[in-house]
Amino acid sequence: MSIPIADHVREIPKSGIRDFFEIVQSMADVISLGIGEPDFVTPWHIREAAIYSLEKGRxxxxxxxxxxxxxxxxxxxxxxxxxxxxxxxxxxxxxxxxxxxxxxxxxxxxxxxxxxxxxxxxxxxxxxxxxxxxxxxxxxxxxxxxxxxxxxxxxxxxxxxxxxxxxxxxxxxxxxxxxxxxxxxxxxxxxxxxxxxxxxxxxxxxxxxxxxxxxxxxxxxxxxxxxxxxxxxxxxxxxxxxxxxxxxxxxxxxxxxxxxxxxxxxxxxxxxxxxxxxxxxxGEPAMLRMRREYELRRNYIVSSLNEMGLECFMPRGAFYVFPKITSTGLTSQEFSMNLLREKRVAVVPGTAFGKSGEGHVRCSYATGLDQIKIAMERIREFCEEARRQRTRSAA
Ligand SMILES: Cc1ncc(COP(=O)(O)O)c(C=O)c1O
Missing domain, CATH: 3.40.640.10 (Type I PLP-dependent aspartate aminotransferase-like (Major domain))
Incomplete structure (x- = not known):
């Protein structure tokens, strides 16, 4: 006997991101540009308000x-x-x-x-x-x-x-x-x-x-x-x-x-x-400090990706870039999986966000600039190797 699951729930596919992050978590030494959450810890005075709330018995x-x-x-x-x-x-x-x-x-x-x-x-x-x-x-x-x-x-x-x-x-x-x-x-x-x-x-x-x-x-x-x-x-x-x-x-x-x-x-x-x-x-001053940091990272990541031939426009908000990866000859899924295996960098396949995300990957810049710089170097090497491979296969 098994408990029957409602049809409308059974039909919903599992999130592509979840599968991908299970693999990421099983690997050591990965730089993740995959996460959609701030790398900053909540500003101290806000955490303190939560602690004080508990102390007061709320x-x-x-x-x-x-x-x-x-x-x-x-x-x-x-x-x-x-x-x-x-x-x-x-x-x-x-x-x-x-x-x-x-x-x-x-x-x-x-x-x-x-x-x-x-x-x-x-x-x-x-x-x-x-x-x-x-x-x-x-x-x-x-x-x-x-x-x-x-x-x-x-x-x-x-x-x-x-x-x-x-x-x-x-x-x-x-x-x-x-x-x-x-x-x-x-x-x-x-x-x-x-x-x-x-x-x-x-x-x-x-x-x-x-x-x-x-x-x-x-x-x-x-x-x-x-x-x-x-x-x-x-x-x-x-x-x-x-x-x-x-x-x-x-x-x-x-x-x-x-x-x-x-x-x-x-x-x-x-x-x-x-x-x-x-x-x-x-909390506004602390929020504005984080925003300034995101903006610096965005400027860096967008120019690095464009330099290495992964076209992306300068997004004006959030903390994501969505570069086009078709110049490598790989699909979004192949690009993300191979990059993870070969260079230990996690980005999310664009198709996790719907069919129209094919040909792109999502890179989050809610990660420290030091890490982003190493990740960009690894992605550059990965793209060069993928393009060389593509030229060899075509010859
Ligand atoms: C567009 C968008 N809406 C909602 C959420 C969920 O946010 P919350 O943590 O407030 O549930 C996210 C989280 O990634 C998001 O990107």
């Missing part, structure tokens, strides 16, 4: 929506970033990472068979999260020539009779893509005309470089009422292990998400919420 549940002071801090932060004011009492929910916020937002709005569009390559959880909410996920491919922008025309062409929502993620994991205000305005116009709900995952918004300001779709007229704004502290504040995210949206949507959250999760951990208050109220 070890219980909180309100399902999250601590009121944290919701006020989120409201202020989001207003500063987007110009949009969310009411801490009813328009904000604190979640267990953005991961939970994505899940409950989709479960709250989708009826079985409703379609959700997303731009691809994209974060690995989007497609399965839609399927787990009984929705139908439909990818809109983007490409390197267009710096992985989602064009309004492409969005409009993908809309069908069952399309209910679109998921946006700028700056994008895995490409680092960002959009200009005019491109975002064009997307908003399509969403309004077709009455779509927008889930915007802005987890990397603080990590925007070249002194540019991140611009959110929710800032545009007519968008607050149709947008679920998702954000969290994992990336910009180096707080992945604290598991704090949040969703802001119209009261009826937050109420619906709350129902799922209260029965499945109850609340995010109280000491993590205390630490998040510290991060949002006093």
């Amino acid at each position: 070890t219980g549940y909180t309100s399902n929506l999250g601590l009121p002071r944290l919701r006020r801090a989120i409201s202020d932060t989001v207003q500063k970033a987007t110009g949009v004011r969310y009411d801490p009492n009813g328009e904000i929910l604190v979640s267990v990472g953005v991961s939970e916020a994505i899940d409950i937002a989709l479960r709250a709005i989708l009826n079985p068979g409703d379609e959700v569009l997303y731009h691809e390559p994209c974060y690995v959880s989007y497609n399965p999260s839609v399927a787990l909410a009984f929705g139908v996920a439909r990818a809109i491919p983007t490409n390197a020539e267009d710096h992985f922008a989602l064009r309004a025309e492409a969005l409009e062409a993908a809309i069908g009779p069952r399309t209910k929502a679109v998921m946006l993620n700028f700056p994008t994991n895995p490409t680092g893509a960002t959009l200009d205000r005019s491109q975002i305005e064009a997307l908003a116009e399509v969403c309004i005309r077709h009455d779509l709900t927008v889930l915007t995952d802005e987890i990397y918004s603080e990590l925007t470089y070249d002194a540019r300001e991140h611009f959110s779709i929710v800032s545009l007229p007519g968008m607050k009422e149709r947008t679920i704004y998702l954000h969290g502290l994992s990336k910009a504040y180096a707080m992945t292990g604290f598991r704090i995210g949040y969703a802001c949206g119209p009261n009826e949507v937050i109420e619906a998400m709350m129902k799922i959250h209260q029965y499945s999760i109850l609340c995010a951990s109280i000491m993590s919420q205390d630490a998040a208050i510290e991060a949002l109220e006093r």
Whole structure:
């Protein structure tokens, strides 16, 4: 006798990244450009807030929506970033990472068979999260020539009779893509005309470089009422292990998400919420220091990759580059596996982020510059050898 697994769960493939990292972990001496989390430890004053929380004996549940002071801090932060004011009492929910916020937002709005569009390559959880909410996920491919922008025309062409929502993620994991205000305005116009709900995952918004300001779709007229704004502290504040995210949206949507959250999760951990208050109220200088460091690394990695013939544009956000590797004659999977075996450098095959990632690999620069420099040298050797091999086979 075996316990039968639900069909919609059985059909979901395992994440390609997980298999790959199991191999990485079994090997010694690997430099990893594969990880999607900051190499920085959470700034000390934020860790101290969590320790102090425990010392004070704050070890219980909180309100399902999250601590009121944290919701006020989120409201202020989001207003500063987007110009949009969310009411801490009813328009904000604190979640267990953005991961939970994505899940409950989709479960709250989708009826079985409703379609959700997303731009691809994209974060690995989007497609399965839609399927787990009984929705139908439909990818809109983007490409390197267009710096992985989602064009309004492409969005409009993908809309069908069952399309209910679109998921946006700028700056994008895995490409680092960002959009200009005019491109975002064009997307908003399509969403309004077709009455779509927008889930915007802005987890990397603080990590925007070249002194540019991140611009959110929710800032545009007519968008607050149709947008679920998702954000969290994992990336910009180096707080992945604290598991704090949040969703802001119209009261009826937050109420619906709350129902799922209260029965499945109850609340995010109280000491993590205390630490998040510290991060949002006093963490900006530390966050800006990390951002400066990421920007230096980005400049280095992009010029090194281009010099060695792995074309990539200068991404303006997140901490990833997505170079094209077709000049080596290898597929994304071959490139990543061979590089790992032969040179002990881990990068993620672009196909882990959807079919349109073929021909690319994701390199994260959330790794110290010393390590990045060694990795670049190893990748350079690897590419030279692969190209020599290719010329020999052709001769
Ligand atoms: C685009 C994107 N959204 C959400 C997440 C999940 O973040 P969290 O740690 O807040 O669950 C990630 C993590 O890599 C991500 O890249």
